[in-house]
Amino acid sequence: xxxxxxxxxxxxxxxxxxxxxxxxxxxxxxxxxxxxxxxxxxxxxxxxxxxxxxxxxxxxxxxxxxxxxxxxxxxxxxxxxxxxxxxxxxxxxxxxxxxxxxxxxxxxxxxxxxxxxxxxxxxxxxxxxxxxxxxxxxxxxxxxxxxxxxxxxxxxxxxxxxxxxxxxxxxxxxxxxxxxxxxxxxxxxxxxxxxxxxxxxxxxxxxxxxxxxxxxxxxxxxxxxxxxxxxxxxxxxxxxxxxxxxxxxxxxxxxxxxxxxxxxxxxxxxxxxxxxxxxxxxxxxxxxxxxxxxxxxxxxxxxxxxxxxxxxxxxxxxxxxxxxxxxxxxxxxxxxxxxxxxxxxxxxxxxxxxxxxxxxxxxxxxxxxxxxxxxxxxxxxxxxxxxxxxxxxxxxxxxxxxxxxxxxxxxx
Numbered sequence: 001x002x003x004x005x006x007x008x009x010x011x012x013x014x015x016x017x018x019x020x021x022x023x024x025x026x027x028x029x030x031x032x033x034x035x036x037x038x039x040x041x042x043x044x045x046x047x048x049x050x051x052x053x054x055x056x057x058x059x060x061x062x063x064x065x066x067x068x069x070x071x072x073x074x075x076x077x078x079x080x081x082x083x084x085x086x087x088x089x090x091x092x093x094x095x096x097x098x099x100x101x102x103x104x105x106x107x108x109x110x111x112x113x114x115x116x117x118x119x120x121x122x123x124x125x126x127x128x129x130x131x132x133x134x135x136x137x138x139x140x141x142x143x144x145x146x147x148x149x150x151x152x153x154x155x156x157x158x159x160x161x162x163x164x165x166x167x168x169x170x171x172x173x174x175x176x177x178x179x180x181x182x183x184x185x186x187x188x189x190x191x192x193x194x195x196x197x198x199x200x201x202x203x204x205x206x207x208x209x210x211x212x213x214x215x216x217x218x219x220x221x222x223x224x225x226x227x228x229x230x231x232x233x234x235x236x237x238x239x240x241x242x243x244x245x246x247x248x249x250x251x252x253x254x255x256x257x258x259x260x261x262x263x264x265x266x267x268x269x270x271x272x273x274x275x276x277x278x279x280x281x282x283x284x285x286x287x288x289x290x291x292x293x294x295x296x297x298x299x300x301x302x303x304x305x306x307x308x309x310x311x312x313x314x315x316x317x318x319x320x321x322x323x324x325x326x327x328x329x330x331x332x333x334x335x336x337x338x339x340x341x342x343x344x345x346x347x348x349x350x351x352x353x354x355x356x357x358x359x360x361x362x363x364x365x366x367x368x369x370x371x372x373x374x375x376x377x378x379x380x381x382x383x384x385x386x387x388x389x390x391x392x393x394x395x396x397x398x399x400x401x402x403x404x405x406x407x408x409x410x411x412x
Contacts (some may be wrong), residue, residue, distance in 0.1 A: 004114040004124045004147065005154045005243070008131065009163065010089065011142040012059060013108035014046035017082050018075040020140035026050065029073065032057075032066060036074040039261060040064035045077055082107065085139055092134050096127055103243045111151055113243045128169055144168040152239035153181075155191050160184065177237040182210040192234055200224070201231075209235045253347040254280050254291070258399060263301065263338025266330065268397045273326050275393070275400045276344050281319045284346065285377060290315035291346035294322060296329040299341030306333045315350060320369060322346070 010016065012026060014033040019026040026048040033046040042063045051057040055067045066072070086107045093102050093112060101113035114124050121127050124147050132143045145168065146158025153172045160180070161170035172180060184190060187209055188198050204223055206212050212220075213235035220228030233239065256276050264272070273296075284290065295309035308329050316322065326344060379388045385404040393400040 003149050004118060005149070005151050006112045006114050006124060006128050006145055006147045007105070007151070007154045007158050008093070008110055008112065008128065009144045009146075009158055010086075010108040010135075011144050011163070011168070012046050012049055012052070013086075013141070014077065014082055015048045015075070016046075016141050017085050018073075018078075019048060020085075021081070023140075026142070027053075030055075030069045030071055031073040031075055033075050033077055034063055034066075035076050037076075038063070043259075085141070088139060089135055089141070089143075092131060092138070096131060101243065111154070111243060114147075125169060125171065129167070132168065142168065145170070147171040149173060150237075150239035151241050151243065152191065152234060153237050156181065156184075159189070159191065172237075174237055177213075178210070181235075181237055182208065182213065184209060187212070190234065193231070197224075197231070252349045253345055254283055254349065255343065255345045256280050257297070257341070257343030258403070259341050260339065260399075263340055264342075264397065265338065266333070266336055269298070269330065269339050269342060270327060271392055271395065271398055272342055273330065273344065274323055275398065276342075277319050277322045277326060278390075280344065280346055281317055281322060281373075282377065282380075284317040284349070285373065288351060289349045290317045290351075291322070292348035292350070293346070294325050294329070295345040295347065296326055297341075297343040297345075298330070298333060298339050300335060300337050301340040304335075305341070306335065308332060309345075309347070311348075315348070318366065318369065319373070 015031050016026045018033055019029055019031055024031065027050055029048050030051055031048045032044050032051065034044040035042055040063050044061050044063055044066065046059055047057045047061075051067075051069070052059065055069060057066065090102070090104065090110070093110060097112050097114065097117060101116065103111040103113075105111060114127055117127070118124065128145045128147060132145065135141050135143045144158060144163045146154045146156070146162040147169070148154035148157050148171065153174075153176075157170040157172035157176075161172075162168055185208065186198065187193050187201070187207075188195055190209065200223065201207070201212065204219065206215055212231060215232065217229065217232050220232050222228070224231060256279060258272070258276075260272075291312070292315040293309060293311050295307070297305060297307040299305040310325055310329060312321075312325060376388060386401050389400060392398060
């Protein structure tokens with residue numbers, strides 16, 4: 001069966017959602033999806049195509065970098081709305097392909113394996129245009145698309161042509177590799193080639209995709225290892241990735257981070273660390289998991305940051321034990337200035353079928369903690385995350401209750 005892959009991207013998705021519910025045209029409206037009540041360093045989630053085209057505003061930037069535009073609309077993010085619209089669009093995709101032939105790459109970008117369904121339709125373009133039309137008629141969102149014999153060429157067709165002008169659809173085949181793919185400059189525009197890889201290629205005399213495609217594979221293997229074969233394939237438009245094959249990571253982890261609205265002291269950050277540990281511990285308990293490694297990263301704004309990780313004596317999901325480990329890492333930070341960013345990670349996750357007993361563990365206290373946590377979990381599951389919390393969450397520098405009202409760090 002001939003492979004036919006389509007990727008559909010929702011143009012300036014968050015900003016387009018805000019325009020759709022306001023009955024505005026994103027191509028003529030200066031709208032930014034950004035919390036108007038946050039500081040100048042807050043992130044702009046999305047801007048309309050109008051601002052991109054006429055003012056050169058990137059889709060993601062800082063509030064302070066926005067130009068002064070007459071009639072600018074600041075739309076406060078509404079993540080629950082965006083997720084609802086994304087779910088409705090996914091349901092449209094599922095009218096044309098089965099679930100195993102749909103790969104959701106992000107909230108606004110999805111791959112569709114159209115190959116098994118080509119006997120039902122005149123062409124892949126027909127299917128994609130039908131989907132684009134439905135998304136616009138039913139939700140007011142403009143969808144762009146790329147079609148190719150594999151995920152890489154479909155994605156490249158989307159980025160290089162499909163996104164740029166109506167009818168917002170492009171199809172590339174292997175015959176387009178020498179005429180289109182090899183002429184893309186710089187090569188960092190290619191999906192999968194970052195600045196570091198491009199710099200390495202330049203050092204060995206490879207400065208364009210044609211040079212990469214025709215370079216000896218032995219040289220690429222020597223310089224990049226297994227990745228050398230992948231780079232050679234990419235430059236030749238080859239991608240054997242199977243959409244139906246689900247990736248199962250060898251090692252999973254849980255991460256939680258936040259950007260603070262002001263500088264926090266070490267003492268204030270200890271409360272945030274405690275709250276974040278409670279949240280990730282809850283997620284581990286929900287999945288019957290334990291962690292064997294903790295990591296801490298803190299950022300000092302313009303003054304750099306500090307990161308460190310520690311392997312635990314054994315796997316655990318106990319908030320008490322995990323807080324102690326992270327407080328220990330915080331105490332090792334060499335700088336005591338104001339903290340503007342904080343992130344923690346629990347790694348080496350595995351099933352909690354077996355419980356690790358620590359030599360310094362107070363068994364009675366541990367059992368008491370488990371009972372308390374079970375009661376807290378049931379209360380939150382029934383009445384919501386803010387139904388019950390520690391009194392420390394009422395302190396002015398706590399962010400717990402505010403974050404419980406957010407999705408992905410943004411207003412619901």
